[in-house]
Amino acid sequence: MTASAEKFTHQTLLDVQPLTPSLFTLRTTRDPGFRFRAGQFARLGVTKADGSTVWRAYSMVSSPYDEFLEFFSIVVPGGEFTSELSRLEVGDTLLVERQAIGYLTLDRFIDGRDLWLLSTGTGVAPFLSILQDFEVWEKFERIILVYSVREARELAYRELIAGLAQRDYLEEHAHKLQFIATVTREQHPGTLSGRITTLIESGELERAAGVALTAEHSRVMLCGNPQMIDDTRKLLKQRDMNLSLTRRPGQVAVENYW
Numbered sequence: 001m002t003a004s005a006e007k008f009t010h011q012t013l014l015d016v017q018p019l020t021p022s023l024f025t026l027r028t029t030r031d032p033g034f035r036f037r038a039g040q041f042a043r044l045g046v047t048k049a050d051g052s053t054v055w056r057a058y059s060m061v062s063s064p065y066d067e068f069l070e071f072f073s074i075v076v077p078g079g080e081f082t083s084e085l086s087r088l089e090v091g092d093t094l095l096v097e098r099q100a101i102g103y104l105t106l107d108r109f110i111d112g113r114d115l116w117l118l119s120t121g122t123g124v125a126p127f128l129s130i131l132q133d134f135e136v137w138e139k140f141e142r143i144i145l146v147y148s149v150r151e152a153r154e155l156a157y158r159e160l161i162a163g164l165a166q167r168d169y170l171e172e173h174a175h176k177l178q179f180i181a182t183v184t185r186e187q188h189p190g191t192l193s194g195r196i197t198t199l200i201e202s203g204e205l206e207r208a209a210g211v212a213l214t215a216e217h218s219r220v221m222l223c224g225n226p227q228m229i230d231d232t233r234k235l236l237k238q239r240d241m242n243l244s245l246t247r248r249p250g251q252v253a254v255e256n257y258w
């Protein structure tokens with residue numbers, strides 16, 4: 001098979017940054033023909049020592065306009081893919097499937113005033129891509145990014161998030177963003193403590209955001225831990241907020257990471 005007929009391209013690792021022993025970010029070159037919508041994911045492949053290739057889904061952190069691709073990864077102890085991925089160095093090759101996929105995209109919602117982006121761990125990745133794309137800033141009056149981690153040191157991309165307000169093209173919209181970090185296993189200044197579900201049930205999340213979660217005005221994206229997603233969906237259902245489907249537009253869109 002010729003390279004152009006293959007379902008994937010070979011990209012080169014430009015940068016690898018460890019955040020904690022089990023979290024790191026990586027940047028690769030981008031094939032000029034690779035297109036995606038903010039919030040989508042691609043399947044990445046690494047070739048093992050025995051010559052076989054392992055594939056896993058990864059959300060793009062970078063915006064659809066960046067010339068590079070950026071990803072944010074966990075290292076699962078003994079994990080087939082991440083054990084290989086975390087060994088890669090600058091200059092090494094990563095395979096990227098040509099076709100980006102996924103429905104955690106703004107076109108899931110036909111209306112809404114406030115956009116809630118609820119994430120656990122590496123599940124913040126697609127939201128960073130969405131926030132770096134202009135569409136969301138025009139479409140919503142408020143954007144509430146909620147990022148839940150176990151320990152404060154796991155909060156990645158704090159500079160990127162803080163820097164959004166300084167981007168020229170966002171100047172008049174920057175006030176729309178509210179960033180709420182929550183840490184579950186320790187107390188940390190400037191963050192809430194506790195799980196997203198607990199904070200919704202107690203009303204603390206809405207108090208911190210200064211706005212209520214309602215079916216009329218809120219649109220909610222959930223990404224990361226499947227248990228968080230299941231439990232949050234149940235809480236939202238009690239408020240008449242349901243999954244948004246093509247045949248029945250709703251208020252909720254989700255992406256389970258495992």
Ligand SMILES: Cc1cc2nc3c(=O)[nH]c(=O)nc-3n(C[C@H](O)[C@H](O)[C@H](O)COP(=O)(O)OP(=O)(O)OC[C@H]3O[C@@H](n4cnc5c(N)ncnc54)[C@H](O)[C@@H]3O)c2cc1C
Pocket residue numbers: 041056057058059060071072073074076078079080081082083102121122123125255256257258
């Ligand atoms: C649509 C989609 C997008 C994804 N995007 C990302 C991403 O941007 N970044 C990322 O790190 N992973 C992402 N994942 C998860 C990723 O595909 C792999 O599961 C992960 O790289 C681990 O692969 P592995 O072979 O090492 O372990 P696996 O055998 O695949 O997983 C082993 C176990 O590790 C845990 N686990 C897997 N992924 C995570 C995670 N991200 N955070 C915490 N625990 C996890 C689960 O308990 C899982 O059962 C995504 C998954 C899906 C379905």
